[in-house]
Amino acid sequence: MGTKLIIDTDPGVDDAFAIALAALSEDVDLLGVTTVFGNVPLESTTRNALRVLALCGRPDVPVAAGADRPLVHPQRRRAAHIHGSDGLSGRSAALPEAGREPDPAGAVSLLVSLLEAADEPVTIAPIGPLTNIALLLAAHPRVRDKIARIVVMGGGLGGGNITAVAEFNIWSDPEAARRVLVEENVPCVLVPLNLTLRCAVDSAWLGKLAAAGPIGTALNALTPDYLASYRKVLGWDGIAMHDAVAVAEAISPGILRTESYPVEIDCTLGPGRGATLVDLRPEGARDEGEGDVTPSTIEVAVDTDLDGLRGFVLGRLSRP
Template identity: 40%
Template sequence: MTEQKSVKRQRTAKKIIIDTDPGVDDTMAILLAFNSPEVEVIGLTTIFGNVRTPTATRNAIHLCELAGKSHIPVAQGADRQLRGNVKERIATFVHGDDGLGNTGEPFPTGKAVAEDAADFLAHHCRDAPGEITIVALGPLTNLALAMQRDAEFPKNAAEIVVLGGALFCNGNVNPAAEANIFGDPDAADLVFTSGGLVTLIGLDVTQKTVMMAAEVDELKAKVGPKIGR
């Protein structure tokens, strides 16, 4: 990257914290974010969903190390819903037991920070109001807990972008429910009614985004076999 491009990135990159349950899909999103000139990932927080929370944390740290981003902090989040009134649905049948398609990746050497995800989210947005966008790729439990601890959290965040919902199509858990919202509907209700700026990216969008076989081959060739697989 030239010095001019580096300066431009520093001026224009949007600061984001990714709340995630990696998951092969979240893995792709995280690696894309790491390499995008449009965003600066300042932290990862982990949640249950595709995998259980400790596995999500392990995978998040592993991705940071794999991508040469070990300086990015990872904060472990909630391991259960706000009220526990919905049956747990861990998607190992999609993502494998390790969440990475059973690729047999080694355990990372790094550790999560001492601060939990809710406090991490709340304090970063409190310290830089209006500057940090939260990108939520799993159930919204961590965000709801951050709201409960700091009522100003939703307004301190520049924006909350949620991967979830099925407003204009059928759900993928049942005809009415999408997996991330289904994972903790009480948390979703708190976030959607918080008064913060919330952008919802639902199944009607994500199901139209298809990667063709040729694109997969191109990605493998560019990033090498370890990430490409």
Template identity: 40%
Template sequence: MPNGLPIPVIIDCDTGVDDALALLFAVRHPGIDLRAVTCVAGNTDVDGVVHNTLTVLEQAGAPGIPVARGAERPLIEAPRSARHVHGHDGMGDLGLPAPRRLPADLDAVALLRREILASPRPVTLVPTAPLTNIALLLRTHPEVTRNIERIVFMGGAVGAGNATPVAEFNVWHDPEAAAILLTAGVPITMYGLDVFRRVVVPAAEVRGLRASTEPGARLAGDLLAHRPATPGSAPDDPTEDAGGLGDAGALCAVVDPEGLTTHRLPVEVSLGPGPARGQTVVDRRPRTGESELHEGTREQCLVDVGLDVDVQRYVRLYLETVATVAHSRPTAADGGSGAQR
């Protein structure tokens, strides 16, 4: 937090179990001023994402944050949900109450532009979803980059993928949008599967959250329990109830970047048809290869790629944050996002 001030943050998400975990963290950490949340199709359809996002914010005690509906499909591909992971409703089918309010009366791109340009300090943009909304924003309103401090996105992989052997879901869902993101011209951190999979909350801590009488903490426990760290574990396995933080780790990296080890590396997205489509090709070679020697060097984007993470540090940070009742949020009068506008 520069000068002790909270970091202005906007989340673009496809809520989603682990997006919900990220939202719970963002509204409760005193180092984050969550100015808005925008929604895109991904884990479930975009209307379901809006519904889930509004519900999570109400459960977390932060119902006034502006929420907007965004793209209902990728730039080129048909939408492909992940309900087999996140449940039919995208939120683990927990039977949560319907939200009591509606989203903002403007679309996601318009809300992103408004909140980025209106922020008194440069914004950190945290996409935890397919990058369609962000690509549309950058192509429609490139002037926003002058007030973006950094983009920390959950997506991509240096090693194995999850949507395909080499492609991570968010990038695979809309590869063209991810390629546009990499041309944003602002600092970018890639919080990919290589670190995403490692940050796991132990079973005892998950059970403690589920036993809480505070709605937000209890919801965090229920969400973590829905995503076991080791899918297919036996019923008597003591790690069965452990749960991965997933997208929430990207928010931990915003407030505690020293917990994430990054290397600045060239990254590009594979856009051609075939088994490599959607792969984030990360160049970790120590020297130029034969391809560049014979064909010339391609222009590549330099990205701070997450390669290692202090697991215990981020687990502790998350638990200490979500177990705390939401801090008193700043109002528009004192520079914060305030209530729905």
């Protein structure tokens, strides 16, 4: 069937594109979707995930709601000013009704059951705050061996979007992000903000998507508030597909070029909170750690064929 994949998400316009990318890909076995607080409250992110799957004709994919707040400190603000009050530019009601309820067992229980039932390791793509994944790894360490890798959209090299130094997903729950990216021994790929911004698509790309068929038309219709926000960020008419870039790597390993670096997350309560600290120094110049402790490293996405990546996403989203 191809890549076995679980998406953990907080839809969000770019999350909607990412879910559709996986749901419409014939070489992906989308085992489940779990939801988390983030761009908007949990009730909205869960409803949005169900509706995007309904749009894609995928009622077979189970959905379960997870954490509605961070592990330790409250989330200070959401991203409704970017994604709209409902997370989808105020247009979530234009998507099909799901006609079903989320799995009552909850996100972590669904993750455990899907991983344990899988006959081969599973890729997890967390594209929102990492709270659900931190809870999974803390409470169920035995499932680590069933995880092929965790492809995270989050962080930024040299700057952020929610603060001067922090990217939104990591900033929303730095303690959870540190647990997953720094403390756990699970293969991780970090897809940071500075790369996903370079992968932004313009109005011509969105026009091709809208002309591709009813699913493309519906996805494009979710973008007005998001487009207005990113016009200020990019300086031209376009949107950043942050989460779809990470899911593209989850589907097609190597579509992004990665390099191995030590990473740390700032969990202090000062102005640096939520910053992703990537040690870009040459390997021989890095700190050796204390005693026998060697700083752990993860794969960080640093580059891609921009036109190839955009074409890959458009081609998958344009399928009937």
